[in-house]
Amino acid sequence: MELIIDAQALGADLEALAAYSDDEPPGVTRLVYGPADLRARAYLRQQCDEAGLVVREDGLGNLFARWPGSEPDLPAVASGSHIDALPHAGRFDGTVGVVGALEALRALRRAGFQPRRSLEMILFTSEEPTRFGLGCLGSRAMIGALTPDQLRQLRDGQGRSLDEWRTSADFTAPLEAVALAPGAYGAFVELHIEQGPLLEVEGLPIGVVRAIAAPAALRVVIRGQSGHAGSVLMLERRDALLAGAELALAVEAAALGTGSRDTVATTGIFTIGPGAVNAIPNVATLEIDVRDIDLERRDQVLQAIKASTEAICARRHVTYDLIELNADPPATCDPAVVETIIKVCDRIGLPRLIMISRAYHDSLFMARICPTAMIFIPSRGGISHRADEYSDLDQIGQGVAVLAHSLAALSHA
Amino acid sequence: MELIIDAQALGADLEALAAYSDDEPPGVTRLVYGPADLRARAYLRQQCDEAGLVVREDGLGNLFARWPGSEPDLPAVASGSHIDALPHAGRFDGTVGVVGALEALRALRRAGFQPRRSLEMILFTSEEPTRFGLGCLGSRAMIGALTPDQLRQLRDGQGRSLDEWRTSADFTAPLEAVALAPGAYGAFVELHIEQGPLLEVEGLPIGVVRAIAAPAALRVVIRGQSGHAGSVLMLERRDALLAGAELALAVEAAALGTGSRDTVATTGIFTIGPGAVNAIPNVATLEIDVRDIDLERRDQVLQAIKASTEAICARRHVTYDLIELNADPPATCDPAVVETIIKVCDRIGLPRLIMISRAYHDSLFMARICPTAMIFIPSRGGISHRADEYSDLDQIGQGVAVLAHSLAALSHA
Numbered sequence: 045m046e047l048i049i050d051a052q053a054l055g056a057d058l059e060a061l062a063a064y065s066d067d068e069p070p071g072v073t074r075l076v077y078g079p080a081d082l083r084a085r086a087y088l089r090q091q092c093d094e095a096g097l098v099v100r101e102d103g104l105g106n107l108f109a110r111w112p113g114s115e116p117d118l119p120a121v122a123s124g125s126h127i128d129a130l131p132h133a134g135r136f137d138g139t140v141g142v143v144g145a146l147e148a149l150r151a152l153r154r155a156g157f158q159p160r161r162s163l164e165m166i167l168f169t170s171e172e173p174t175r176f177g178l179g180c181l182g183s184r185a186m187i188g189a190l191t192p193d194q195l196r197q198l199r200d201g202q203g204r205s206l207d208e209w210r211t212s213a214d215f216t217a218p219l220e221a222v223a224l225a226p227g228a229y230g231a232f233v234e235l236h237i238e239q240g241p242l243l244e245v246e247g248l249p250i251g252v253v254r255a256i257a258a259p260a261a262l263r264v265v266i267r268g269q270s271g272h273a274g275s276v277l278m279l280e281r282r283d284a285l286l287a288g289a290e291l292a293l294a295v296e297a298a299a300l301g302t303g304s305r306d307t308v309a310t311t312g313i314f315t316i317g318p319g320a321v322n323a324i325p326n327v328a329t330l331e332i333d334v335r336d337i338d339l340e341r342r343d344q345v346l347q348a349i350k351a352s353t354e355a356i357c358a359r360r361h362v363t364y365d366l367i368e369l370n371a372d373p374p375a376t377c378d379p380a381v382v383e384t385i386i387k388v389c390d391r392i393g394l395p396r397l398i399m400i401s402r403a404y405h406d407s408l409f410m411a412r413i414c415p416t417a418m419i420f421i422p423s424r425g426g427i428s429h430r431a432d433e434y435s436d437l438d439q440i441g442q443g444v445a446v447l448a449h450s451l452a453a454l455s456h457a
Numbered sequence: 458m459e460l461i462i463d464a465q466a467l468g469a470d471l472e473a474l475a476a477y478s479d480d481e482p483p484g485v486t487r488l489v490y491g492p493a494d495l496r497a498r499a500y501l502r503q504q505c506d507e508a509g510l511v512v513r514e515d516g517l518g519n520l521f522a523r524w525p526g527s528e529p530d531l532p533a534v535a536s537g538s539h540i541d542a543l544p545h546a547g548r549f550d551g552t553v554g555v556v557g558a559l560e561a562l563r564a565l566r567r568a569g570f571q572p573r574r575s576l577e578m579i580l581f582t583s584e585e586p587t588r589f590g591l592g593c594l595g596s597r598a599m600i601g602a603l604t605p606d607q608l609r610q611l612r613d614g615q616g617r618s619l620d621e622w623r624t625s626a627d628f629t630a631p632l633e634a635v636a637l638a639p640g641a642y643g644a645f646v647e648l649h650i651e652q653g654p655l656l657e658v659e660g661l662p663i664g665v666v667r668a669i670a671a672p673a674a675l676r677v678v679i680r681g682q683s684g685h686a687g688s689v690l691m692l693e694r695r696d697a698l699l700a701g702a703e704l705a706l707a708v709e710a711a712a713l714g715t716g717s718r719d720t721v722a723t724t725g726i727f728t729i730g731p732g733a734v735n736a737i738p739n740v741a742t743l744e745i746d747v748r749d750i751d752l753e754r755r756d757q758v759l760q761a762i763k764a765s766t767e768a769i770c771a772r773r774h775v776t777y778d779l780i781e782l783n784a785d786p787p788a789t790c791d792p793a794v795v796e797t798i799i800k801v802c803d804r805i806g807l808p809r810l811i812m813i814s815r816a817y818h819d820s821l822f823m824a825r826i827c828p829t830a831m832i833f834i835p836s837r838g839g840i841s842h843r844a845d846e847y848s849d850l851d852q853i854g855q856g857v858a859v860l861a862h863s864l865a866a867l868s869h870a
Binding site (some may be wrong): 199238239240241257259261270271272273274275276277278280283285286288289290292293296299300305307308309311312313314315316319320321323324325331332333335369378401402403404426427428429430445 | 640651728745
């Protein structure tokens with residue numbers, strides 16, 4: 045089967061989505077359920093209609109655009125990603141996997157392909173944590189990892205509930221119907237920008253993801269004692285900042301200590317109070333992100349960080365509260381789906397790197413209910429979540445080609 | 458001479474001033490030239506009038522309330538402090554030295570004392586740096602350490618000039634007339650709360666200050682590279698937070714390294730960007746306060762901090778900008794004035810501690826133009842700049858008694 049990917053159509057879709065934004069171009073800001081998100085969804089629904097796909101939306105706004113197969117009762121084969129964008133992000137993260145899946149289905153249809161298992165494009169709601177503080181809302185709920193009761197408790201930073209937001213966006217179907225039936229999908233493949241430098245460095249067009257690292261996040265609040273920077277002698281201090289500084293360095297040491305390049309740990313939030321040059325800090329708040337593709341190793345790092353927190357705070361006579369914000373397990377991609385993608389690459393002559401995803405995706409959750417893998421394309425400079433994230437249309441088109449051939453193969457598996 | 462300090466009058470003055478505040482009691486917030494400051498000044502002018510003092514105000518709002526001596530052409534003997542209060546501060550810092558000086562003059566007058574040198578209460582404008590980012594505005598300008606041109610360049614955080622503020626507060630005299638004539642004062646004594654724990658710990662009512670430590674402040678901005686907390690490997694990072702954390706610990710080590718308890722160093726401001734749990738920090742801003750009573754030792758600490766900044770940033774492949782925000786020299790109090798105060802304590806039977814001031818005060822600047830010393834009273838728990846700073850009326854009254862007797866002695870010296 046010869047497939048022709050329409051790079052112009054892909055470019056037009058990306059251009060159209062980028063215009064639905066609350067940021068100055070080239071930046072893109074698109075928060076779930078906001079006006080820009082709703083206009084982008086309307087655009088995509090129209091594209092799905094024009095492509096002859098059957099569209100369903102659930103109570104969260106997860107969108108399913110199906111091309112029924114010749115054996116429509118078999119578990120379907122799906123592909124998709126998200127369109128919400130962090131503040132001041134770019135136009136490729138997520139969207140490439142949505143318009144890519146759409147173009148893959150359009151290209152297969154143009155080539156006269158007839159699916160056996162139904163093929164489907166999925167748009168996941170709120171992969172980014174911006175609005176409700178928790179990422180992958182849609183996929184978590186679809187696999188039952190987030191119950192309707194838990195969904196109803198979610199609030200944005202101003203206290204407005206997810207229920208208010210979704211109904212104001214006209215997603216009114218019951219939350220009880222969001223979870224998928226067992227066996228709904230036979231395979232899931234997500235196309236995504238790498239968000240890292242490896243493909244560019246290696247000069248390769250395609251990454252085949254064999255495992256997805258998952259983050260655990262901790263929040264540590266350290267409390268010491270304030271006082272005048274001139275009056276309180278050094279040995280009498282209980283400086284919360286200095287304990288926090290030691291902890292941030294211990295986080296780095298814990299990640300380096302595993303000896304594996306697949307372990308990363310980051311203190312991404314670090315605030316202190318009261319925050320005056322002549323006041324000894326009495327509080328420090330750290331949020332710490334730890335990732336690995338190996339659950340046991342990641343949890344060892346978490347334990348090391350907890351032990352360091354205890355030791356540092358005891359030595360510096362400060363107190364602390366430590367809570368685990370989340371700790372999703374990493375995922376191993378399905379070997380058969382990975383093998384299918386590799387064979388496609390080899391057949392159509394695109395060199396590929398077998399790699400891991402260090403960022404996490406809706407695939408992390410889909411992998412819990414069906415055989416899953418991911419296809420990466422290069423990110424210029426390894427940059428993402430910034431206005432200057434970039435992948436060119438040739439690179440995107442190659443990723444879509446691999447995706448389309450893989451979906452075709454999985455449809456007939 | 459038997460002096461009777463009117464503790465009730467002192468208490469009423471402190472109570473009245475505390476009510477002129479933009480904070481919820483017991484907190485006090487009183488920014489220079491704001492409505493609360495202007496109402497507090499009006500109250501004090503009235504008290505000065507009732508005490509028969511001759512009031513003069515300069516173009517910055519520094520207030521001078523004089524009791525002319527029998528030899529009015531001799532350099533005067535002055536005492537005073539400030540009434541502006543940091544956000545959410547307490548009612549004693551500064552105000553004790555203003556109402557204390559006022560009550561000292563009233564008590565001397567009640568006792569039938571006749572000054573030889575004129576006695577004067579001074580209210581210094583803006584000892585706190587809140588509005589214009591620079592402390593001791595009034596005293597710096599009075600001694601010529603801040604020129605009229607420099608004063609005219611000062612702006613608040615919203616860009617409003619000191620000139621606009623002072624004229625809106627009806628202080629319209631020329632700034633050129635703020636600097637004092639050489640030899641205007643023969644001695645200056647400031648009564649103040651200790652802002653430290655030593656007098657309480659030792660159980661002593663009076664501290665006689667022999668030296669005033671002075672702060673130097675540095676701002677260091679460290680710039681690294683942001684990136685996704687999952688995608689960028691540990692060894693590829695240029696994390697600005699981790700460099701900042703090392704620097705904060707190096708600041709502590711530099712102060713401890715002098716081996717002197719009189720050296721203190723504090724990182725009081727520490728902010729990072731972009732500040733998301735899944736983003737590697739690309740910028741860290743530190744503001745560092747270093748104090749000592751020994752200028753050479755303090756400057757050695759500054760040098761050590763600068764060297765650490767260079768070494769840490771080079772090792773972590775991040776860049777930095779370091780600027781010195783200020784570096785006032787410490788002051789040694791005048792031995793004769795100190796001796797006068799000690800003799801007063803011994804004569805009236807109040808045990809005293811000869812000590813240093815680790816906080817800085819308008820006295821730091823007055824010491825450059827006339828013989829200066831300070832009298833401290835205990836601060837409960839060593840606390841200041843907080844709503845719960847506290848000294849009881851007996852303690853304040855004892856401080857005022859020592860001040861009044863000292864002013865009397867200096868007036869006839």
